[in-house]
Amino acid sequence: MTYKNLIVNSENYITTIIINRPKKLNALNQETIKELHEAFKAADKDKATKVIVVTGSGEKAFVAGADISEFADFTVEEGTHLAANGQNILFDFVENLATPVIAAVNGFALGGGLELAMACHFRVASDNAKMGLPEVSLGVIPGYGGTQRLTQLVGKGRAMEMIMTAGMIDANKALGYGLVNHVVPQDELLELCNTIAAKIIKNSSVAISGAIRAVNANFKEGENGYQTEITEFGNCFGTEDFQEGTTAFLEKRKAAFPGR
Structure with a gap:
């Protein structure tokens, strides 16, 4: 554009x-x-x-x-x-x-x-x-x-x-x-x-997006930041980035996050 x-x-x-x-x-x-x-x-x-x-x-x-x-x-x-x-x-x-x-x-x-x-x-x-x-x-x-x-x-x-x-x-x-x-x-x-x-x-873009939402939740009226953090934390377990990050850690190599 x-x-x-x-x-x-x-x-x-x-x-x-x-x-x-x-x-x-x-x-x-x-x-x-x-x-x-x-x-x-x-x-x-x-x-x-x-x-x-x-x-x-x-x-x-x-x-x-x-x-x-x-x-x-x-x-x-x-x-x-x-x-x-x-x-x-x-x-x-x-x-x-x-x-x-x-x-x-x-x-x-x-x-x-x-x-x-x-x-x-x-x-x-x-x-x-x-x-x-x-x-x-x-x-x-x-x-x-x-x-x-x-x-x-x-x-x-x-x-x-x-x-x-x-x-x-x-x-x-x-x-x-x-x-x-x-x-x-x-x-x-x-x-x-x-x-x-x-x-x-170098880090997981999916996890970073979740962290942004969790941090911002602390400043939003009517939203419980701690609960948002729990939800976003749990959501990470269903991502390919989590699988790659934990696997790379256990295999002692750098993660190659797919961003999904």
Whole structure:
């Protein structure tokens, strides 16, 4: 598929999705959100993709926010639909993908950009990254899951401060908060993401998908994460990956997981 605002590359079981609106600092407009949905959906269905990395083009920004010009004149109803639709087709969609998603945060990740990074399964940042949710400075609040995921990742007090002050934190503070897993020089960012992805690829994609569902269940209202874990654990016993993994262990060789 051809995209207007994305560059998508696949190699060595890794699909890299690059948000490519450099003149807008890769800001998320509705067209880009729809394209991201399609790109993530296609990568998730691709048997040759075992890890997805998402990043922004250029050196200045991962995603510097949403495209404010699109919704500056919205009504209450239109604003509500904007948030609900965005969460449904992109942010919740990414969080619940069966394929692991790594956010390579280069430069600014603000507003919708930080919300996209937080929807990914984990984050790696360049040392020049700046992160924040500045929405209250515009008279609005984060609407793409930011109030929920930031609190889950950094705790209530820190999330409240970041949201209320509308300020940015640098990469090292984000690392200290647990918002990102690693900080590296910008020219090493994708290299580290690919190194981590290579480690993931060696393992059972079926088991990883089950682990994603089990971890996410802890944060879903009305769902018992422990019970989800029990169910997903049991399901593993019916997979070819389990048979291969246990057989390889007993035979003292590396497993060659079929992904089934």
